[in-house]
Amino acid sequence: MTKIIGLTGGIASGKSTVSNLLRLSGYPIIDADQITRQLQAAHSKGLEQLITVFGKQILNPDQTLNRQVLGSFVFNDQKKLNKLNMVMQPLIYDEIWRQIKHYQKQHIPYVILDIPLLFEANYANDCDLVIVVAVDRQTQLQRLMQRNDYSQFEAEQRINSQMSLAKKKRLADIVIDNSGNRDELKRQVANLIDQMHHHKL
Numbered sequence: 034m035t036k037i038i039g040l041t042g043g044i045a046s047g048k049s050t051v052s053n054l055l056r057l058s059g060y061p062i063i064d065a066d067q068i069t070r071q072l073q074a075a076h077s078k079g080l081e082q083l084i085t086v087f088g089k090q091i092l093n094p095d096q097t098l099n100r101q102v103l104g105s106f107v108f109n110d111q112k113k114l115n116k117l118n119m120v121m122q123p124l125i126y127d128e129i130w131r132q133i134k135h136y137q138k139q140h141i142p143y144v145i146l147d148i149p150l151l152f153e154a155n156y157a158n159d160c161d162l163v164i165v166v167a168v169d170r171q172t173q174l175q176r177l178m179q180r181n182d183y184s185q186f187e188a189e190q191r192i193n194s195q196m197s198l199a200k201k202k203r204l205a206d207i208v209i210d211n212s213g214n215r216d217e218l219k220r221q222v223a224n225l226i227d228q229m230h231h232h233k234l
């Protein structure tokens with residue numbers, strides 16, 4: 034039976050960095066942010082639905098999704114964020130399960146489900162194990178501002194629109210603390226891989 038290892042965290046907490054390390058060690062990854070982008074491609078069903086809800090103002094001149102504009106709408110306004118989730122979550126769910134079934138058919142022992150809204154969108158029960166990548170708030174804010182070139186206000190809006198990392202940590206089976214440097218992160222991931230390798234997880 035394929036074990037589903039849920040991987041989540043807060044925005045800019047280091048989820049993708051951890052999933053990249055796991056990918057390098059040969060673990061298959063289901064990446065919800067990447068699935069989201071594919072589902073929002075130009076002329077896709079997902080994008081058509083978003084246009085119906087938010088209007089053509091969310092489009093770039095070349096008809097692709099203007100992620101910055103949509104982001105500025107929804108991370109400002111919980112109602113709009115709920116509307117976005119109502120459009121995207123069912124589509125994301127179907128694609129995630131399509132991929133999980135594909136790995137199950139091949140009897141792959143572990144698959145990593147990398148998804149920011151793991152708890153909020155109720156994937157925890159489907160996971161055999163949930164890993165939360167956490168970081169202290171100040172470091173999270175700094176990394177997010179730096180990575181996305183956001184102002185402090187923009188970064189705080191995004192952090193505040195999510196379930197708190199403190200709560201996510203309480204719901205986790207395993208917490209990886211990424212407040213330190215990259216080597217410290219790598220050591221924790223190596224430890225995790227070691228435990229999976231010896232089927233201790």
Ligand SMILES: CC(C)(COP(=O)(O)OP(=O)(O)OC[C@H]1O[C@@H](n2cnc3c(N)ncnc32)[C@H](O)[C@@H]1O)[C@@H](O)C(=O)NCCC(=O)NCCS
Nearest residue numbers: 043044065066069100103104118121125148149150194195
């Ligand atoms: C609003 C959008 C267009 C912003 O795009 P942008 O390129 O700026 O960000 P990107 O998609 O890379 O997401 C970056 C991070 O934002 C956070 N985030 C994204 N969507 C959400 C959401 N609905 N609720 C809370 N946080 C979110 C996550 O931590 C994510 O890792 C985009 O995030 C989106 O369409 N989100 C809705 C789909 C979704 O729920 N994705 C989360 C995976 S289930």
Ligand SMILES: Nc1ncnc2c1ncn2[C@@H]1O[C@H](COP(=O)(O)OP(=O)(O)OP(=O)(O)O)[C@@H](O)[C@H]1O
Nearest residue numbers: 043044045046047048049050176180213214215218
């Ligand atoms: N230990 C670390 N030390 C310094 N920088 C780091 C460390 N870990 C990650 N980063 C950097 O912090 C930023 C956030 O990391 P990453 O993109 O992996 O987070 P994420 O949780 O996947 O974010 P999101 O959910 O927003 O996509 C990136 O720019 C990354 O290069």
